[in-house]
Amino acid sequence: MKPFIRSLTSLLVAGAAASAAQAASLPAPFAEQLNAEYPSVESLYQDLHRNPELGFNEHRTAAELAKRVKALGYEVTTGVGGTGVVAILKNGPGPTVMLRTEMDALPVQEKTSLPFASTVTTKNKAGETVSVAHACGHDLHMASWYGTAKLMADNRKAWHGTLMLIGQPAEEPVAGAAAMLKDGLFTRFPKPDYALSLHDDASGPSGTIMYHAGPFRASSDVVNITIFGQGGHGAVPHETRDPVVMAARVVMALQTLVSRENNPVDPVVITVGSIHGGTQGNIIPDQVKLQLTVRTFSDAVRKRVLASIAREVKGEAIAANMPKAPLVDVEPGTDSVYNDPALIGRVVPVLQEALGKDKVVEMPQKMTSEDFSQYGLAGAHALLLHVGAVAPERLEAAKKAGEHLPGTHSPQWAPDFKPTVHSMITAETAVLLDLFNNSKK
DSSP states (O other), rough: OOOHHHHHHHHHHHHHHHTTGSSSOOOHHHHHHHHHHHHHHHHHHHEEEEEEETTOHHHHHHHHHHHHHHHTTTTTEEEEEEEEEEEEEEEEOOEEEEEOOOOOOBSSOOSOTTTTTOEEEETTTOOOOOBBBBBHHHHHHHHHHHHHHHHHHHHHGGEEEEEEEEEEEEEETTTTHHHHHTTTTTTTTTTOOOEEEEEEEEEEETTEEOOOOOEEEEEEEEEEEEEEOBOTTTOGGGBBBBHHHHHHHHHHHHHHHTSEEEETTTEEEEEEEEEOOOOSEEEEEEEEEEEEEEEESSHHHHHHHHHHHHHHHOOOOOOOOSSOOOEEEEEEEOOOEOOOHHHHHHHHHHHHHHOOOGEEEOOOOBSSOOOTTHHHHHHEEEEEEEEEEEEEHHHHHHHHHOOOOOOTTTTOOOHHHHHHHHHHHHHHHHHHHHHHHHHHO
């Protein structure tokens, strides 16, 4: 966190703590209600875990969520932005607050050995058969979302306003939020004053709520590069223009964009994740393809880095006397998530009161991306929090041993479910109640 934002957040948290007693507290029987609801939440989690679906194909998942919240009295609309779900609960005058969950899974073969592990396979866009698993915890998010929906519906006397629940498709390809907004999420339905989401995290002990003010999750873009050469026999490279060698030079040149052109306090990640070219060792191919992911926080750095990538690639082609200019195609992903420091300052005391001060901690920004950013850019006061999801003793042992435990997107990712889901539901409910009961509308 940058020093100014850190200082501002500290002041805001201190100021908010002075009035924390005025924050909307959880209903008196909250713990009992949560414990009573836990079996159905866990059952939903295991069912979703067994039956994962890829982005924009979450048909069964969406139907299951829609059925459950409709039974709670929410007005439910399906098919928003493809497979998205919108559930509205109107409860008198007051602000509109949105709680989002993601619904999609990843093309990953699960290796957790859980008794309810996924064995699902499906066809991807390229027609290839791939395994599918909830390796990012969206099943945990959906289970918490439902548990919070139930508690909010059961405690309508404790709040007033309009609760807007959304089940978002295709977060993993960072396309679902934009699709829902394009399909009228903020025009066909009440536009939320606030938008809230929580995400599990392997860096913290289970049940710990983690926050960061200001730029939090990085923007994400894909860059596809095609280098054109002149192929030929591997034994006579002087008669060719070798795109493999140029691809190697491009990979190395791109690293200087981070190490020599960028201010290190405004981080950039350029990762070449895919290189394809050639068929066998004695043939120099006529083209090589590379695929990059680019992560930044500021718009200015994002534009400059993307332009510099094109410059470097084209410059290397000129230096290698290639017969044709390379193609550099940018697929825009999503923007950086920004957490308003004032809103962070407001909710931290609320979370501390609900969970205990030791369970609410500040965390560093992350270079991973999240299309939750789109709701903030569309006008809602958006807040993305993280929740630790690794058993404390396991995390501590790994730190002492200097080991990295499997995290999200790993085939072995399995959150420490019960304490994590309890804290997620408690945090979501506490923040919702505060936003409903202490906002001017």
